[in-house]
Structure formats: structure tokens, C-alpha cells
Amino acid sequence: MSxxxxxxxxxxxxxxxxxxxDDEQLRAALVxxxxxVGINSDAFKxxxxxxxxxDANRTGCLLLDVRLPGLSGIxxxxxxxxxxxxxxxxxxxxxxxxxxSVSAMKGGAVDFLLxxxxxxxxxxxxxxxxxxxxxxxxxxxxxxxVAECAARLTPRERQVMxxxxxxxxxxxxxxxxxxxxxxxxLHRGSAMRKMQARSLADLVKKSDLLQ
Numbered sequence: 001m002s003x004x005x006x007x008x009x010x011x012x013x014x015x016x017x018x019x020x021x022d023d024e025q026l027r028a029a030l031v032x033x034x035x036x037v038g039i040n041s042d043a044f045k046x047x048x049x050x051x052x053x054x055d056a057n058r059t060g061c062l063l064l065d066v067r068l069p070g071l072s073g074i075x076x077x078x079x080x081x082x083x084x085x086x087x088x089x090x091x092x093x094x095x096x097x098x099x100x101s102v103s104a105m106k107g108g109a110v111d112f113l114l115x116x117x118x119x120x121x122x123x124x125x126x127x128x129x130x131x132x133x134x135x136x137x138x139x140x141x142x143x144x145x146v147a148e149c150a151a152r153l154t155p156r157e158r159q160v161m162x163x164x165x166x167x168x169x170x171x172x173x174x175x176x177x178x179x180x181x182x183x184x185x186l187h188r189g190s191a192m193r194k195m196q197a198r199s200l201a202d203l204v205k206k207s208d209l210l211q
Contacts (some may be wrong), residue, residue, distance in 0.1 A: 015133070017041040017059030017126055020050050022068055023094070033119060039126065047071045061089050061110070061129035063122075066093035066100060074100065077107045086136055088129035092117065117149075119187070146209045152194045160187040164200070165207040 014111040015193075019030050019041055027043035034041040038184045044050040046068050077089055094115040101112045110132060111125035153161065156177075163173045170188070174181040197203035 011167045015040065015130055016055070016058045017060055017063055017130070018050060018054055019043040019063045020045075020047060020068065020073070021063075021065040022046060023065075033122075034126075037123060039130075045069075047073075047076045050172065059133070061088040061090060061126060062135055063090050063126060065093060066091055066104070067095060073105070074103055076094055077104065077109065081107060088136075089124075090125045090129050092122075143209045146195070146206045149195045149206070150210055153191055154187075157187050157191040157194070159208060160184055161191040161195070164191075165204045 006135050013088070017034055017039055019027055021030075021043070022045050024045070029046070031041050031043050041063075042054070045052065048070055064073045064076065068076075071079070073091060080087060080089075080124075081137075086108070089104075089107075089109045090113065091101075091109050091113045092115055093100070094111045096114045104112050104187075110129040113122060113125060150158075159177060160173055163176055164170075170174065170181050170184045173184045173188075177184070191197075192203060195203055195206050197206055
């Protein structure tokens with residue numbers, strides 16, 4: 001069984017677009033729009049409101065205004081990054097400038113929309129962000145599974161796996177570690193089983209996920 005069979009893919013119904021904007025009419029309009037296209041959403045007047053009420057387990061992406069009461073959108077993005085959050089963000093603003101948009105994109109934003117924006121452009125940006133979040137969660141799940149498998153390896157099996165996935169042949173690994181080639185084959189086979197690797201190429205991919 002490979003790690004791809006153990007991924008806990010979130011049901012799309014659990015994904016929410018969290019809208020953070022201080023314009024009440026716009027928040028309502030966006031919630032209505034997302035409902036018409038079959039996307040779940042929730043709206044918040046500022047980042048404090050989001051922190052108090054948002055369900056973090058259902059975050060598909062953030063649709064975040066740049067200018068907000070209290071913490072600005074850009075400041076909130078930096079705070080999330082500092083906390084280790086990789087939730088995808090689509091920024092929107094009626095007061096865009098080059099430096100702000102560059103800062104947002106360098107911070108990992110998916111898109112930066114100027115108000116008034118076309119709903120088609122908004123939909124593309126949000127769907128891209130949701131898809132990005134989905135891929136991030138799947139990758140995190142794969143890494144977790146691989147780490148759990150790697151935790152079962154003995155120190156010697158780790159050494160052998162490292163050298164094998166670095167491209168060394170069995171006899172080269174044996175020379176490097178000062179053991180027989182037969183022992184290298186035994187440790188390699190054991191590492192393959194514990195890592196649930198179907199081939200050397202699969203083992204290399206899983207080893208890369210541990211980096």
C-alpha cells in the first residue's frame with residue numbers, strides 16, 4: 001500500500017471561502033454569489049471577527065480585503081505566515097498600488113483583485129485558491145504518512161536508505177558503511193517494506209518528502 005491510498009481528502013462541502021471585508025453590502029453580495037455557484041462561504045467584518053468566529057477546520061481559502069479596521073489584510077497575512085499557516089489567500093482592494101500588490105504576492109497570495117472586479121475573475125481566483133489548499137493538505141497527509149513509516153526504520157536502515165536514494169549501488173553502500181553487500185540487500189529490503197515503497201523510484205520520492 002502506498003501513501004497515496006491513505007490520504008484523507010476533505011469533502012468539498014467542508015471547504016469554506018472566508019470573506020473578510022468591512023463593507024457589509026459587499027459581504028452579503030459575495031455570500032449570495034458564492035451560493036449561486038455552489039461554493040460555501042462565510043463573512044466577517046474584520047480579522048478580529050474572523051479569529052473569534054471562524055471554523056479553522058473548514059477553511060478553503062481567505063478572500064481578504066487589504067484595508068480593514070484594526071489589523072490590515074497585509075498585516076494579517078504576515079501574522080498567519082509567522083504562525084505557520086499556509087491557507088491560500090485572494091486579496092481584494094479598492095485602493096491598490098504596486099508595492100502593496102507585490103508584498104501580497106511575495107507573501108504567497110494566490111491573486112490580487114482590484115475592486116470593482118469581474119465575478120468571473122473572482123471565481124477563477126477563488127477556485128484556484130481552493131485547489132491549492134486541497135493540494136497542500138494532500139501533500140501534508142503524504143508527508144505525515146511517510147514520516148510515520150520512517151519512524152519504524154532502524155538507524156542502519158536509515159543509513160542504507162539514504163545512500164541508496166542518493167544513487168549509490170549496493171556494493172558502494174557496503175563500502176561506505178563497512179558491511180557486506182548481503183547485509184546491504186537485507187537492510188534495503190527491510191527499509192523498502194517499512195516505507196511501503198513499491199520500487200526504488202517510489203522510495204526516492206518518499207525519501208524526498210522527508211527532507
